Amino acid sequence: MAMSKAQKKVLKEATSERLQKINSAIIAEYRGLTVSELTDLRVKLREVKAEFRVVKNRVARVAIKESAEKAAPLADKLKGPIGLVLAYGDTAAAAKVVLEFAKDKENFKVHEAVMDGKAISSADLKAISDLPSREVLLARIVGTLVSPHRGLVTVLSGVPRQLVQVINAIKEKKA
Numbered sequence: 646m647a648m649s650k651a652q653k654k655v656l657k658e659a660t661s662e663r664l665q666k667i668n669s670a671i672i673a674e675y676r677g678l679t680v681s682e683l684t685d686l687r688v689k690l691r692e693v694k695a696e697f698r699v700v701k702n703r704v705a706r707v708a709i710k711e712s713a714e715k716a717a718p719l720a721d722k723l724k725g726p727i728g729l730v731l732a733y734g735d736t737a738a739a740a741k742v743v744l745e746f747a748k749d750k751e752n753f754k755v756h757e758a759v760m761d762g763k764a765i766s767s768a769d770l771k772a773i774s775d776l777p778s779r780e781v782l783l784a785r786i787v788g789t790l791v792s793p794h795r796g797l798v799t800v801l802s803g804v805p806r807q808l809v810q811v812i813n814a815i816k817e818k819k820a
Contacts, residue, residue, distance in 0.1 A: 653701075657708045660700055663731055664713030669760040671730040671743055671770065672722055675699070677752030686753075689742045694734030705729070718764035722757050736760055740774035 648656070664670070675683060687697050702723040709720045719729075732739035740758070747753045758765040765773070776782070 648701075653704055656701065657704050657711075660698075660705055661708035661712040663696075663698070664705075664708055664716045666733055667713075667715060667731045668734065669732045669736040669739065669758060669765075670716050670719060671732070671740065671758040672719060672727050672756045673697075673730060673743065673747070674726065674754040674756060675728045675752070676726045678750060682750060682753075686742075686746050689746065690730065690739060693732075693738040693742055695730055695732040695739040695742070697728050697730050699728045702727070715762045716759050717762065718759045719757070727756070735779050737773050737776045738778060740770050744771060744774050 683697065690697055702725075705723050706720050709716045730739060730743050743755060747755050755767050755770065757767065758770045760773075777785075
C-alpha cells in the first residue's frame with residue numbers, strides 16, 4: 646500500500662530524529678528472516694542501547710541528507726531490502742550482537758556501517774566487535790596509569806621496612 650506525503654513526512658522526521666542521536670549505524674540485509682528471529686535480534690539490541698529498524702530507503706536518504714550528517718556515508722548504500730541497526734550506546738557492543746546474530750543466520754548479511762560520520766567496512770566492524778567493552782578498556786587505562794605509582798610506593802615503603810627489620814634483628818641479637 647502506498648504511503649501519502651503526510652505519512653512519509655512523519656516517517657522522515659522520526660527517522661531523522663533517530664539518526665541525529667546515533668553513535669553508529671549498521672546496514673544489514675534481512676531478507677528471508679522470520680518475524681520471531683527479527684524480534685530476537687531487536688530484544689538483544691535493546692539490551693545494548695541499539696535498535697533494528699526497517700525504513701524505506703528513499704525516506705532514509707532524504708532524512709540523512711536533510712538533518713543527519715553523522716550518517717551521510719550511508720546515503721548511497723541504501724539499496725534493496727535492508728534494515729538499519731542504530732546504536733545509541735557502545736558501538737562495539739552493538740556490533741558484537743549483530744555479528745553474533747549474523748553468524749547463526751545465513752540470510753542476515755551485514756554490509757557496511759558508519760561510526761562518527763565515517764564509513765566502516767564489514768571487516769572493520771568485525772575488528773571493532775572484537776574489542777573489549779568500554780568499561781574494560783577504561784579499567785586497563787586506569788591500571789596502566791596507576792601501575793608506575795604503585796611500583797614507586799612499593800619501592801619507597803621497602804626502605805623503612807628494611808630499616809625496621811634490621812633494628813628488630815639487632816634487638817633479637819642483644820636479647
